[in-house]
Amino acid sequence: MATPRPSVLIAHVYNEAYLLPWWIRHHVGMFDEGVIIDYASTDGSMDIVRKLAPHWKIMSSQHQAFDAMLCDQEVMAIERTYDNRWKMVLNVTEFLCVRDMKSWLASLEQHGWEAYGIRTAIMVDAISAESPDLDPDQPLVSQRHHGYFEEQHLIELQPFFSRCRIIHRMEDGAYCMFGRHVSTHRTYIHPAGALLKFCLYSPMNAAFLNRKLQIGDRVSAQDLKHNSNIHHRLDLNGHQRRYSAEARKSSNLMHYREYADVMGDWRERSLARTLTGARYPAAPGVMWHESGDAPSYSTMTLLQAILQQPSYIFKIGLEHWARTQLDRDITDLPAAVTLAFAVLMYQLPHLSSQASLSRVREAYARLHRTALAHPRHAPLWWMLALLLDQLDQPEDAQAMRALAVQLCPEVFSQKPSHELVYWEASN
The missing domain is CATH 1.25.40 (Serine Threonine Protein Phosphatase 5, Tetratricopeptide repeat)
Incomplete structure (x- = not known):
């Protein structure tokens, strides 16, 4: 298979010292280049970037407050400075998971689409099960496996929202309507071999909650006026209530083939099947209930998929x-x-x-x-x-x-x- 064009990862960061070491170690070997847009971090986040990814570029944001529309415009302006690249924009709570990045990108090039929307697993720690302590030296994505697929449920407080992220090879992402989750480029939804893990409430601990709480003060006046980014302005009690609601949807995703094929090795998958009797779905891209009932889709995910790629x-x-x-x-x-x-x-x-x-x-x-x-x-x-x-x-x-x-x-x-x-x- 031919060598794919180079790739660049872009992220905007404000005081992400807790998740950033896991996030950089996970992605630094996957992408050829990286760009970090710094929103005047004060917790040493940029020192972490310089240490773990010294070849990545750090740029100061032109904006002090977080404004959704201005953020997208700034990101696309940076994308336009990189020619002939695969380009992806992630938050530090989002982890792209593939078995072999080069081979996967080569398969995308062979497939021939302008952009691809990556399937998203919403990661939410289970309430009933006591989560093991996190090992900072081990990948975060291999330590937490509870959550749900966005097709199965709508996200609390975001009923018109999808977490699908775009990887593309165009001048910029042409992001529209739903932020960087939707592009006007011809987009293939959910290519095989890749998964995006979005850490909504995982790992659910004090450090993770603190990083959520700090963002509310950075939301722009424009977004406040339009009641945008409401999830960034929850207080501690609000996050606890939301977590309780989200956790009710959560289960061990290793029981699903779409997840296990990307995240688990063969021994883990065999063990999960032996211990739980889980039946992996036979058709890629369709989530089946374990009872053998019909596929479970969220209406907005269906609508978005029909519009983008029937x-x-x-x-x-x-x-x-x-x-x-x-x-x-x-x-x-x-x-x-x-x-x-x-x-x-x-x-x-x-x-x-x-x-x-x-x-x-x-x-x-x-x-x-x-x-x-x-x-x-x-x-x-x-x-x-x-x-x-x-x-x-x-x-x-x-x-x-x-x-x-x-x-x-x-x-x-x-x-x-x-x-x-x-x-x-x-x-």
């Missing part, structure tokens, strides 16, 4: 899900919109455009009743407009498109393109 969805799983939803009174707005997209994109058996139109109209009415007039809801209005265009309902489509423009004019008043303002769903 072939990602396994048709049999989607058909089962759509049938189930059609037979019940859908009270979840994203579910109604997703079902409509599923019908239109796949022309599923036993489902019709008329049924889809009915669900769209239900969603339309619900939007009016609940007065969802916040910028974060603009994408739903825009998607409904696209649906109604396809269903030949131009007047309703125009009404929905107008509200999307009203709620978020910097994005939706112009044609979707590479030049879109970089917009986060939580704005």
Whole structure:
């Protein structure tokens, strides 16, 4: 297999002395180059970078406060200074896991897509099980395995959000709408052989909570005005409540083939299967309940996947899900919109455009009743407009498109393109 083009990793950092040693040791051998954007750290974080990755570049951020949109713009400006590279932007809570980085990148080049969205495991320590002490000299990713896949559940406080991260080979990431988790480039969702571990509440200890608590004071006035990044502004009690909610979704991910194939060696996988009787899924990319029930998808993950790369969805799983939803009174707005997209994109058996139109109209009415007039809801209005265009309902489509423009004019008043303002769903 041909040698892939070089790779560069970019991250923005503020006082990350606790996680940074694990994070750098994990990634320094994977990427050819690294860029750390320093938000005026005061805890020795940059000394850690200089010691563990002396060839990486450290740059001071142009901004004192953390502002989601300005952060994305700064990151893309740096990306544009690197030609002919694979480029990825991560937070220090995010660990890219692959067996062999060079071989994996070579396979991506052979596959030929501009960008790839990496499957994400949301790492949350279990409450019931007492977690073993962490060894600072061992990889963090090999010491914690409890969590859930983003397809299985929505993240608390982030119902319109996906943790999917993009690796791409373009001038910049063209990140839009959902921050750096979505790109306007042609993106293949969940390529095989890679996993992103996002440490939401793992390791759950005092040091990890302290790093979360410090960020709230750095959120920009603009983000505060739009009630953005609410998860950064929780106090200790708020984090404890959120952790309790997230931990209820968490289980040992070594029981799932998608995780174990990347994270475990063969002995670990055989032992896990022997001790637990876990049945690994037969089809890559689909999470099955151990009871043998239907695939479990979150509606927003489905919707995002349909919009970005329809072939990602396994048709049999989607058909089962759509049938189930059609037979019940859908009270979840994203579910109604997703079902409509599923019908239109796949022309599923036993489902019709008329049924889809009915669900769209239900969603339309619900939007009016609940007065969802916040910028974060603009994408739903825009998607409904696209649906109604396809269903030949131009007047309703125009009404929905107008509200999307009203709620978020910097994005939706112009044609979707590479030049879109970089917009986060939580704005």
